[in-house]
Amino acid sequence: MEFLIGNFAELTITGLVLGSVYALVALGYTLVYGVLQLINFAHSEVFMWGTYAVVWVLTLLGASGTSSLAGAAGYLAIALVAAVLMSGGVALIVERFAYRRLVRQNAPKYIILISAIGASFVLSEIMGLRDKIAGFLGLQGVLGDYVNNPRNTSTLPVEIKPEPVLQIGNYMVRDTELLIIISALIMMFVLDQFIRRTSFGRQIRAVAQDPEAASLMGANSTNVVRLTFLIGGVMAGVAATLYMIKVGATGFNVGFVLGVKAFTAAVLGGIGNLRGALLGGLILGIAENYASGILGSEWRDVTAFVLLVLVLLVRPSGLLGESLGRARA
Amino acid sequence: MSESEDILLELEAVTIKFGGVVALDDVSMTIKKGEILGLIGPNGAGKTTCFNVITGVYAATSGTISLDGKSLAKRKRYQITKLGIARTFQNIRLFPSMSALDNVLVGADVHSKVGLLRALFRTPYFRRVEPENKRRAVELLELVGVGAQPDEISVNLSYGDQRRLEIARALATNPKLICLDEPAAGFNPAEKLRLMDLIRQIRDLGFTVLVVEHDMKLVMGVCDRIVVLEFGRKIAEGTPSEIQKNPAVIAAYLGTEEADDDAA
């Protein structure tokens, strides 16, 4: 408890940083859920692939050593593009192979969930077996560093050194932390405007609210679903870049825990609601930090689940309710 | 025998609001024991809402509903069924992958106390109740005319058989009141005639029947009394011949001439 009070500012800020990443990943869950009422279990792997895109691009560009955030800005911008492309692409692949057929057939939800779980295994195992797969394809020599030790942690070739820029309470906020929080907020704002103002956004909302009526208006629901996965993937790509700036390392199995937390964040805020995802992510990030401050860090991972159960029991529709999709009792 | 002893179900000043919309507005009506009551009105008049509030799907915003003098308020839906109200559905809602017989058995199980242990140890109670329920279920299937294929899963039955199976399932709960929600929807004239016979037969077996239906021939032909709803309100009540002459009903169904003149 004393620890919590003594480090309140720090726990809050770092909680917000983590929460920003949760929020961006949560968007993917919320969007797909809003449109299809399905939990995209494979979304966490979409994020994981994004983190690898960041590592690979920086390796490819030959980045190395230690750098300040500003010094690495160019590299990071390219990495961001790569991560967005990678995550977006993987999300589209998931939609195509794990979802489309089953959604068309109107398969039971749990069947589609199983398919998504399968996709999640496939994506993480391909990453975890990439040396063997490369060997199988005879590309081991060419890809070399990119595929070695796939089951170990892969670190960013360039170490980004955070610099303190701003004092809040007794904590010096670092520039990386500020960047992450601000980027997440900007992305949220852009997405929110996109969904609200553009014709594509309107279509997504229309399909979420009433798919049959939407198709009477001429909405092509296959395209809408594809677009929804793509946007979720893009957001996961941004999240992956920010995550790598903060954490600097990734592994083939980082997706799972982060995915569960991001999903929790989405439910917490009200799944199907974009602003809810942001709110839920930030709350979860902070709550985890406080809980580990009070109870010890070994209890950190329980926080998400306990919070999830409590929220579902007290307020099943989440904090902000469901607004992208239909309101349900 | 006093009037009140004849009354099976009583709605008193029932109002239902959804959000700001009033779906039922101060509706009072009674159903007498052993009668066939028709509930009619244009689409959107509140028939289905009325039906749902009687069967416990919705709770009334205000007003009371009582069956045999017992209030239905605050009872769970399965308790209302146990109390003696059963229903069918406008869009057939059978348990699709269960056999016809099992569908009816689910209804018959209402009054059975078989739980885990009785099932596990096949107690004398179990051995008495389960075959008895099954026997009744088979009888009911025969009554409604689906007796020929008790093992067929219900989605594979023909449309008419599915509708009739729903009636058997509802009857299996041994209700005091059976509510039929548009039982003739999608039926051809011959099937309608058979359905009218069936409804009368059900009444003759001692059940009280509430029918919501659009087909006027059926309603006028089979009902003892009719209640007409329009726009959430009760606008008429009486015997079929009274209803047919009632100007308010004619207006609701065919639109008044003067109304047209207004518009023109």
Place this chain on the structure above:
Amino acid sequence: MNNIISGLRARLAPVADRVGTALEPVGRVLGMKSVKYPLRTVGVLLIYALPILHLPLINTENSDFSGVLFTVGTYVLVALGLNIVIGYAGLLDLGYVGFYAVGAYTVGVVTSEHGQWPFFLALPLALVVTMASGVLLGAPTLRVRGDYLAIVTMGFGEIIRIVARNTDWLGGAGGINSIPSPPDIGPEEGLFQIPHLSWQYGYPTIDDRVTKVLHFGVLDATPYFWMILTTIILVICADMLIKNSRVGRAWEATREDEDVAELMGVPTFKFKLLAFAMGACIGGLAGAMYATRVGFINPPSFPLMLSLLFVAAVVIGGAGNRWGAILGAVIVAYLPERFREFADWRLLVFGIALIVIVSFRTQGLFPGRQKKRVAQAEKEVQKLEEGAEIV
């Protein structure tokens, strides 16, 4: 052993006859016709004999075959329990490993960590504790929507694991070791001994290996396999008795259309809770047996992955059909052991298999006859209604 079988038969036959006459159609689906009894007995005997026959092709070369059979047995038991939850009652539980862990830990705590209870006394306690944990988890969460339930239960599985890791009373991260084997029954050298076979150039010869009956040693897993196989048979009997009763119908009705079931007088919440508790209890049973067999449990023994494997076993086998669930479990547990040389690729292949299986056989590999008919009907409906492209 013959006694057990014939005893079981004696017990089952009148029940089966009654079920058969009372619910003849259902009996037919189960294939419980009396003519099939001799065949079935032979089949069951064969399964009992598997660990001593060491049949070529089936035998696992790189790992102890009876140990593998025991593992397969635990999966089958778990699948039977989970089939009640997912298949009968339609509740997607992604945290089933939690109950498995509760069963194992209960046995660990009372037989080793904090007591010296004999296993057969610890077992009923484990059942009670897991059943209670099922009710405890189910009571608040069964009211949430179906897909949320999946995530909440998944959370439960993780909470159990993390709590075990962080609680010293439960052995903390180190876990609980020296969990005793079940006490031997009969004399030191076993009630009697059964020799094993080995196969040379396709001919069976009697081996010098022997299995002591009802003697639970560390090396020979065969008695454990017999224990779990007997349990499985008992659970299957119970499953049949319950399924063909009001309880089974109530579960099915709830799964098919919860609102209508409620309107037909089924107290759906009560029955869902019952399914949850029963499933938990069987999962706990499997966990307890696992604990006494391996003698050592720790939090990483119960990863979330195991939950997903369990669910996959039930779903790819064909949820709702107990034989399908059993076959699914056998596939999921046995194939990786049989083809150890591909162990690295296991999860990848498994993931691909999941996608392919559910995409092309939404009913699982071995759906029940009823389900097959439903699938057929659905397919026709699909064909007629397709083209609308409604999401």
Place this chain on the structure above:
Amino acid sequence: MTLLEIRDLNVNYGHIEAIRGISFSVEEGTITTLIGANGAGKTTTLKTISGLRKVHSGSVFFDGKDITNAKPYERVKMGLTQSPEGRRCFPGMTVMENLEMGALLRKDRRSAAYREDLERVFGLFPRLQERVKQAAGTMSGGEQQMLAMGRALMARPRLVLLDEPSMGLAPKLIRQIFSIVDEIKAQGTTVLLVEQNANQALKRSDVAHVLETGKIVRSGPGEKLAADPAVKAAYLGGDV
């Protein structure tokens, strides 16, 4: 000129034959009405025409082209829109957004023609103009009905399908809705109407068909059917 032609249409729901061999056509510039009891197949017919249901056999022609297997959005593009039963407005969207959804496939969102259509809808339904920023879900049933119809007109359709526009509305509103239907026809849009309110609907239809268990049992000019004792009987159950 024949705008829509249905030839020997059969539609099944699983084992249920919802439509059994229906044929009829809709002439350009007219109001055609389908009446019949619930379950007779009216809504299914409309859904089949707009592509939400697949046909079992038979064909649908629009403007001379076979659209039997066309996707719903392809039909919208050709000028065939629907105001569905139960209104089905997007509850979380504003009135303006709902109208914009109606014009989803139009590329001329900034043109004068688009503004003209918007003006036309607001002219028909002045109430909508007052509430452009209100969320559709919070409006009354009558307003939602107007929105659903206005939305269907925003695609500038050649044929608009109206499914039970008077359902659940007060008599005064019903009259208003029907006079708007006249207005829509007068402005040159062909109307295919499904109604329970038989008298009002028949009065203004050039051609009407009576459906019973998936078949057309009577056809003729609206006025004539309205006077037909059998039709009257079907709605009040007198002796036939």
